[in-house]
Amino acid sequence: MSILIDEKTRVLVQGITGRDGAFHAQAMKSYGTQVVGGVTPGKGGQSVEGIPVFDSVAEAARATGADASIIFVPAAFATDAMYEAADGGLKLVVCVAEGVPTLDMVRVLEYCRGRGTRVLGPNCPGAISPGKAKVGIMPAASFARGCVGVVSRSGTLTYEIAANTGDFGQSTVIGIGGDPVIGTSFLDCLELFNADPETRAIVLVGEIGGTDEERAADWVKRNCRKPVFGFIAGQTAPPGKRMGHAGAIISGGTGTAPEKIAAFEAAGIEVIYEPQELPGRLAAKL
Amino acid sequence: MSILIDEKTRVLVQGITGRDGAFHAQAMKSYGTQVVGGVTPGKGGQSVEGIPVFDSVAEAARATGADASIIFVPAAFATDAMYEAADGGLKLVVCVAEGVPTLDMVRVLEYCRGRGTRVLGPNCPGAISPGKAKVGIMPAASFARGCVGVVSRSGTLTYEIAANTGDFGQSTVIGIGGDPVIGTSFLDCLELFNADPETRAIVLVGEIGGTDEERAADWVKRNCRKPVFGFIAGQTAPPGKRMGHAGAIISGGTGTAPEKIAAFEAAGIEVIYEPQELPGRLAAKL
Amino acid sequence: MKVHEYQAKEIFEQAGIPVPREVVCATPAECAAAARAIGLPVVIKAQVLVGGRGKAGGVKRVEKQEQVEAAAGQILGMDIKGLRVEKVLVAECADIAKEYYVGIIVDRVGRKPVLMASAAGGVEIEQVARETPEKIVKVEIDPAAGLLGFQGRNVGMALFDGDAKLARSFAGIAARLYRVFASRDCSLIEINPLVRLGDGSLLALDAKVNFDDNALFRHPDNEAMRDRAAEEPKEVEAKEAGLSYIKLEGNVGCVVNGAGLAMATMDLIKRYGGEPANFLDVGGSSSPDKMVTAMRIILSDPNVKAILVNIFGGITRCDDIATGLLAAKKQADIRVPVVARLTGTNAEPARALLEGTDVTPAATMAEAVKKAVELAGGGK
């Protein structure tokens, strides 16, 4: 098993005829993901890399039995794509785009919640269950099938951490996104990893800003039966400055690295200060 | 049994310190309804006819364990009162006010639906389960406990029909309201009456406009195990003219009385043309 | 509340929905000037608040400038279904390739606004719905999210056979249409026909906007569009007194409390061989004053031969009604017989008040109706 996605996940690529959409549709398909269709209005009937293109999500979902999608459209159009995915009955929507307005996300997440659709992102690399499926933009070669679940707010830092799981490999690696309002939280992923028999340890890759790490730690303390490791990026970041991610900003004394690390320690989460510590720490616990 | 309300229903009166609110709070209480509290912002701590007044629904619900409310505020403020009732966790909200904008109702009903709150009305007389509880404005003396369930889009016509159930009496009498968009439909009430052991026959008092009667008839045909009688007001109404109720308007050839009567007949619903026919027809079936 | 086509077009124009070049005119001379400015041919369209103006001769295409005044003169002042044509719209003749329908209403069943479109434009949507329902494309609008981009686009794709460019421009029009619908509290908004021109652009050739009466209190801009001249003065007077009155063609005047009971009373009059002269709902809490106004309005109709008062007291107190009735009789010379059936709240004191007067009492609705029909001279 794995979480969120596996070999049975049937994926649509929204915006498949764009440059990024076409490139990643091909990359996901090569990885073995069941990329069953693409959506670009007006291009229905065409095909991209052997993948049939449809005019709408509803049509594509009907024709292909898709249950997930990944969105490759510019930020200004990404919310409309999420609405369409939810309206089309998809269960999982991955949004890669950076720069989606926060209040748009507030509204679309409420809409998706009402329709039973999970959003991953925005501003995230997606998810990969190594050896099974990739619904995202990560470099496949950096991941290997195994037993460590990784959940992270970052992109490349996720790859760095995953690459440092060594021989243990990964069950699923999820980038939840760097924006203040995102569809899937650390907590959501922890619950899933905790219930997933294939996952034997969990690595939580947090960063400054918000309190999602603290909430996750609190949950771990009370519920988690598996070893959890925690990493926090941004210990040297000054308050009030947005560190790239819209969500990575220390405001009014909350969201600092020391607070998050203290929460991890209080919850029995082993704190990692360098990615390369990970293999040794995993070996000691597993 | 009865439907929607009974002797255990704990009722708040929103707008209790107004003229109508105070009058009907007293009338409902005299009838035996458990009127547990009233709400008027700024009048918290006072009491009306021995009923304690609170500043907000949340406070009132917490203090009294109320699960229903009836709203006596002007139409322009009625939606806010419905929002507050739903937010306060009440299960049933009766809105008497006439003149609530339709799109406000669309929005508030969506909100209430998401919170498990049923709205009865607006522009309705409420409901009465004779001998048990009255959450409405109907003259109590016109109703008697018994076995006929009455559901109607009208006010006084409902009293007229109920008064014509003769010795059979009524299990519950519900006025669903005369507006185009209302919280509880004929169909909703039919389902409840059909499942209610105390109800042995159902009278559906429709009027021109919309297709709610047709939908109800269709359901009766397929599901109803009890005798159903139907009455339609507005057979002489000309198309395009609003007959008092915002919902009672024949538009573009739909919503006419002949259509509704045909639907009743096709569903095996006995059509009543005069209220006074009812006792005889009930006697023949029960 | 209905507004004229030219007013709906003004709303469309403000909202960025493409409309033809056109000018509203009240005289033949204005029409001639408008036609000259627009360029011939033009179409002259009667502005009345009822449908069917085309069949009634209220729409004329004019090819030559010198024919404009005559054509306009025929339409201006014309009577269409009882309404006088006070204004006309002089509009350019568009180069129409195909006609479509698009509209938004609130679906009572789904309790949500619905965008409807059809490639069968120019025809009443209800007729299309009855005869060829498969030709109507519908989407439900989530009131929280509004009309979503993909929804307008997908309807457009269905309407324009997969032409993505037309679908996008349709989506733009639909989005603006919904914005008007929601922001101005419409009960209906329609473009019929929406036309595709020879050059591939879309244009709202006709426009219909109805406002929700219940929301007028917060839309002075809607209220300002009211055409008082097109309204029945008695209905306006009744409304101002808190009554709901509609004039009909019969001879039995009715005063009833409650819209449903009022309709049922009218129906029973018809069933017993009479014809109702009006619909009249005195509303909830009735003061004696309202009753006086109600009687005056009914009596202003010379057809009325008898008056039926049918009251089931709830909030309304029967004694208030009786008092009002007596006051009305005192103030005006009521030359027609009155039958009163008063039951429910305070029916006893009401009966006492009427005792000894020439008001005919009745115990039931059926009895009251029978007597009133009889007194009015039967169905004649």
Place this chain on the structure above:
Amino acid sequence: MKVHEYQAKEIFEQAGIPVPREVVCATPAECAAAARAIGLPVVIKAQVLVGGRGKAGGVKRVEKQEQVEAAAGQILGMDIKGLRVEKVLVAECADIAKEYYVGIIVDRVGRKPVLMASAAGGVEIEQVARETPEKIVKVEIDPAAGLLGFQGRNVGMALFDGDAKLARSFAGIAARLYRVFASRDCSLIEINPLVRLGDGSLLALDAKVNFDDNALFRHPDNEAMRDRAAEEPKEVEAKEAGLSYIKLEGNVGCVVNGAGLAMATMDLIKRYGGEPANFLDVGGSSSPDKMVTAMRIILSDPNVKAILVNIFGGITRCDDIATGLLAAKKQADIRVPVVARLTGTNAEPARALLEGTDVTPAATMAEAVKKAVELAGGGK
């Protein structure tokens, strides 16, 4: 994006939120004229985009007209946390009975806007939240329904100890505040303090409005309020090139792809005894050109003693980075050592490109950081 208090007040005024009589001024003479118009005493407040201006001496109460210019002269031109005061607000002194806090932010956990209010006004809300959380009243705002009337009223009742009149006027202000928040895509909107005056009315004495950067594309009115003078020019230049750059105080320059990895790299520099000179994220698909700009920006900081390039290729191709690095070296005279760690997509060709150059290669992040810190002269 932050705006000045005087700009926030303009927004408030348009929205109907009561603000003091006040004038924004750029010179002592303007201040004197403003004070004369408003009437003494006045308060002169520095307009800077950082907090803590009061402690820094940027707010002065002036009793006499003849003291205005001198006081204004002290504040104008003042340096507050590295920012020069270019403008001040001259405001009437309100008759304050009590200070309150009210603000709206998006709660990340609930994923909804939240209205917060507190009777502890004038204090930073975060401090109140830490020390006396029970003093904060909060309500979650349903994005579909907006801030509902009863919500504002109930918060007002809690804030004003059951005074219904004050609660209603608070609800009016809260409703307007939310309208601004939602319609202009704010990330934060605050009135701190909101004051109750001696006469019982409410007034927004200070105002804070932050706009969502991600929504600026659809709000030219928000963008128009940007104070370019208050921004770090290098950060602006970086942003225009699609980079995210923040200047820090250390001596190890960093070029990293991805915000998380960039922060982790900075942290590791610190951990290994160094100090990062900057945060720099080259973003997703990096062209060689971006790399050239990145190097130029970093090198413009004279503190930089070594540069660390840490790339985990995904969408970013390592060979693009290497090519960009070499181009930068060619175009500019890079006097400091460069350490490069390139892994992931196209790492092999990248290594080949850098072979034989004076760029120090590293296989892991830890190795790269160690070398860079060492080359920069350790933590010194």
